[in-house]
Amino acid sequence: MQERRVVIVNRLGLHARAAAKLVRAAGEFASVVRLERADGGASADAKSILSVLMLAAARGTELKVTAEGADEAQAVEAVCRLIEGGFGEES
Amino acid sequence: MSGGRKNGRREKFWRGVGVSDGAAVGRVLRVGGAERQNVYRATLEAADVKREIRRFHAAVRLSRRQLVAVRRRAEQLLGAEHAYIFDAHLLMLEDRKLIDEVEDYVRSERANAEWAVKVVGDRLLSVYAEINDDYLRERGSDVEDVLRRLLVALGGEHAPRGLTEDAVLVAEELLPSAVADLDFAHVRAVVSDAGGWTSHTAIIARGLGIPAVVGLRDFYRHARTGDEIAVDATRGEVVLRPSKETAAKFREASSRARSTVAAPAAPAGAAHAPTHTRDGVEIVLRANVELPAEYEGVRRYGARGVGLYRTEFLFAQGGGAPTEDEQFAAYAELARLCGADGARVRLFDLGGDKLLGGGETAERNPALGLRAIRLCLRREDVMRAQARAVLRAAACGRLDLVLPMISDVSEVRRARRIVDEERERLTGEGIEAGAVRVGAMIEVPSAVFVADALAREVDFFSLGTNDLVQYTLAVDRGNDEVADWFRSLHPAVLQSISRVLGAAGGAGIPCVVCGEMAGTPAYAAVLVGLGARELSMTATAIPRVRHALSGIDAAGASEIARECMACAGADESEEVVRARLGERWGDIFPPKSLPPPKGEGYNFGQVGHTATTKP
DSSP, X not given: OEEEEEEOOSTTOSOHHHHHHHHHHHHTSSSEEEXXXXXXXXXXXXXXXXXXXXXXXXXXXXXXXXXXXXXHHHXXXXXHHHHXXXXXXXX | OOSOSSOTTSOEEEEOEEEEOOEEEEEEEEESGGGSOOOOOOBOOGGGHHHHHHHHHHHHHHHHXXXXXXXXXXXXXXXXXXXXXXXXXXHHHTOHHXXXXXXXXXXXXXXXXXXXXXXXXXXXXXXXXXXXXHHHHTTHHHHHHHHHHHHHHHTTOOOOOOOOTTEEEEESSOOXXXXXHSOGGGEEEEEESOSOOXXXXXXXXXXXXOOEEEOOSSSTTTOXXXXXXXXXTTTTEEEESOOHHHHHHHHXXXXXXXXXXXXXXXXXXXXXXXXXXXXXXXXXXXXXXXXXXXXXXXXXXXXXXXXXEEOTHHHHHHSSOOOXXXXXXXXXXXXXXXXXXXXXXXXXXXXXXXXXXXXXXXXSSXXXXXXXXXXXXXXXXXXXXXXXXXXXXXXXXXXXXXXXXXXXXXXXXHHHHHHHHHHHHHHHTTOOOOOOOEEEEEOSHHHHHTHHHHHXXXXXXXXXXXXXXXXXXXXXXXXXXXXXXXXXXXXXXXXXXXXHHHXXXXXXXXXXXXXXXGGSHHHHHHHHHHTOOEEEEEGXXXXXXXXXXXXXXXXXXXXXXXXXXXXXXXXXXXXXXXXXHHHHOTTTSOGGGSOOOTTTSOOOSOOOOSSSSOO
8 A cells, every 4th residue: 555645735636626626636546555744634535526625624634545456556646646736726 | 776766666875896897787596595496394204214315416416427527627727726616516416525524314214315315414514614714614515515405406406597688697695516517698787785806706707708796795686586786896886677778878888987997907927017107107006905805906906905995894784883803814815815015904994884783873964974983083992992903913914094084183193193103002012013003084174174283193195086076066976866066177176185085195194096087998097187195996997097107298288187177067077078088198098988968877976785884
């Protein structure tokens, strides 16, 4: 299993559009990908947009990204890169 | 409520927030809300469960085809970045969580698919409703949108839209796909009760050049499909069942909007450059903000921060005074939005009915009653909570406090003492408080007369022209019957403005002029002539005011202003403005851009309204 922590940096947080990008990215991988709030709040299936939105991850929220499966390393890398890059939005 | 007193057919005025400029006259088409289909529970035979699940999957497929088409269309019209919201809708539609839960519910409860979608959907929405972040919480409306689509698909009907050639969409809250689904060629305008409009919808309306007004609060329940309606989004005005005269005025505004729309379309970079008159005088243009829906406009139109932040909407949301923490969240967001340009937060400018509750406290003359600063000082608990929230939020950015309806220095002194006490208390509690400057709203004639003394007691002035005109001319700005007496260019008003600007200049404090006048190019030119160097207006007005002020020279405007102040009455000063602006800068002020003579043209003062916080 691979695990990494990232912080949401874009201004609007993990809103619908950002979540859509994230879910599309996670869906590229065979591994099970999960997001968990580092404060011990909710956790989510990164391939389900409804579940990702329920994290209510505003800017500044720290998330734990985990993946388990054949391509787990790439999956964590791709998801973290997207989050750290602010989903390509202006911040 | 103004208008409509005698019977239901009389025209009625509403005022909201324009989020996409333009004007139109057309017929109401109500969408969403009460017309949402009712969902009933049916119990299935065990043998029918499989078929029900197949029916559900067919509805998902149909919805998917629609969404793919909507996304493609949005992409062509608005570009990929804005079409992405429909990508989110597609993902929601096909989300395993939703599909699995609906299937499980149909199986375990032997329920019809409609009922299962409703139960599962409500469960999801209740989770979103608890999210403690305004923007993210609003995403619930996207989920709702997808659920609605699914239910319509299950019904097997393409909801008949009943679109006429001149439809004006009226909604409680307009969901993004409701806009994107429609045949834009037939939509003349869009209006909605809700103020927290998702920015996607505002973007779509702007992208399509459809006028849009939000924040009308209770318009939806008054409007019936087929009613005639007039919309002027540039001024934030909506009229239901307009008279022939009103409809004609709005049609004229509509053609004027179309003819001037090209001018302000400056490149994005230029929108943020400082505004200078031709003789090099810098004019600072700020935004008036009331609803979160307007935040985006502050950036978009290049406002130098927020010149007037009206806090009354915080009351409208819940009922009762908002808590210190609720206010802190709102002000901190504002502070972050405005950055170094800052925002001026006005204390609750409310009447007693709102704060004390109930009609039994109704005053005979609320505009002159226990309101604004008077009420804040009476209800110190409310004022202290607001002051603390602003002080705390000012640690995230630059915020100042504005005291509304000041009529005497004693009010300023008492209010400042309260702010200072709360600052000390916060410091004592180890809570960071920002440097908050305190300014006075100048809108009462007595304040104009003692402006020199007031200027020594405050850090800045905010000149509120709407109320200044109301109080100086003794005209109720909510009463249509006296609208002809509401004359912004009355020499008494102009002399008052000049005096206040002079007092501020003498004391070396800034004075920002906010109100309808600042957002109307012809009046803005007069204000610059009177000596105003900071104007604050609805963000959507900034491009046209910038365009106008960049083309005039302050020295010339000053001559016009002096001539107006010397006039005997309002008719004369209006004529001076009309004639001189046209003579000097005819390219910027073509005849139609000027206030027409009273009695035959568009009323450039305030029209009546039901929904503002002023009586």
